[in-house]
Amino acid sequence: MIAIASDHAGRVLKLDIMKLLDSLGLPYEDFGCHSDDSCDYPQFAVAAATAVSDGRCERGLLFCGTGIGISIAANKVKGIRCACCSDVYSAILSREHNDANMLALGARVVGAGLAEKIVREWLSASIDDKNPRHLKRIGQIAALEC
Numbered sequence: 722m723i724a725i726a727s728d729h730a731g732r733v734l735k736l737d738i739m740k741l742l743d744s745l746g747l748p749y750e751d752f753g754c755h756s757d758d759s760c761d762y763p764q765f766a767v768a769a770a771t772a773v774s775d776g777r778c779e780r781g782l783l784f785c786g787t788g789i790g791i792s793i794a795a796n797k798v799k800g801i802r803c804a805c806c807s808d809v810y811s812a813i814l815s816r817e818h819n820d821a822n823m824l825a826l827g828a829r830v831v832g833a834g835l836a837e838k839i840v841r842e843w844l845s846a847s848i849d850d851k852n853p854r855h856l857k858r859i860g861q862i863a864a865l866e867c
Contacts, residue, residue: 723844724769724781724823726752728762728791731784734828734836738782741837747844750778766794773822774800781823782840788827795823799866802859807831812839816846818855819862 723742727735732754742749752768754760762785772778783803785791792805803823804815807830815821824843826836849855 722778723747723749724752724772724778725749725783726754726765726769726781726791727784727828728754728765728786729757729760730786731762731788731791731826731828732757734826734831734833735782735784737833738784738826738836738840741840745841745844749782762791763794766791767798770795770798770801770803770823774798779822780844783823783825784828785825786827786829788825788830792823792825795825800863802862806839806843807835809835809839809842812843813846816843817849818858820848820855820859 725735753765766783769781773781783791783795788805792803795801795803801823802819802821803825804821805825806812806815812824
């Protein structure tokens with residue numbers, strides 16, 4: 722299950738990505754927002770991030786205007802490693818090197834076509850667990866959490 726959330730600025734891109742997930746047969750839970758009315762992203766980021774952190778969802782996708790604010794909010798939840806990416810290469814490496822369990826995209830930064838490519842690649846990538854330095858660094862990041 723994939724947790725998915727946005728604010729008003731990211732809602733249309735979120736809906737586009739939900740169509741992609743449907744076409745791939747991937748289940749998801751939408752944690753909001755559900756309208757174009759102006760809203761604050763932290764509440765939606767935390768709801769989705771909590772679902773990933775507590776294991777209800779395996780990974781999460783977040784959307785706001787730039788992807789930055791919603792990723793910062795998600796990263797406040799213990800156990801979350803949310804990467805804000807606007808290119809395919811960074812998205813893949815966020816999985817392979819950092820085992821990112823959430824991805825944030827900026828609707829005002831990437832278009833729907835690029836966002837689809839980024840999400841597809843991010844979902845298919847996995848941690849490079851043959852390289853102990855990546856696992857060591859992920860452990861060091863986890864040790865920083867309060």
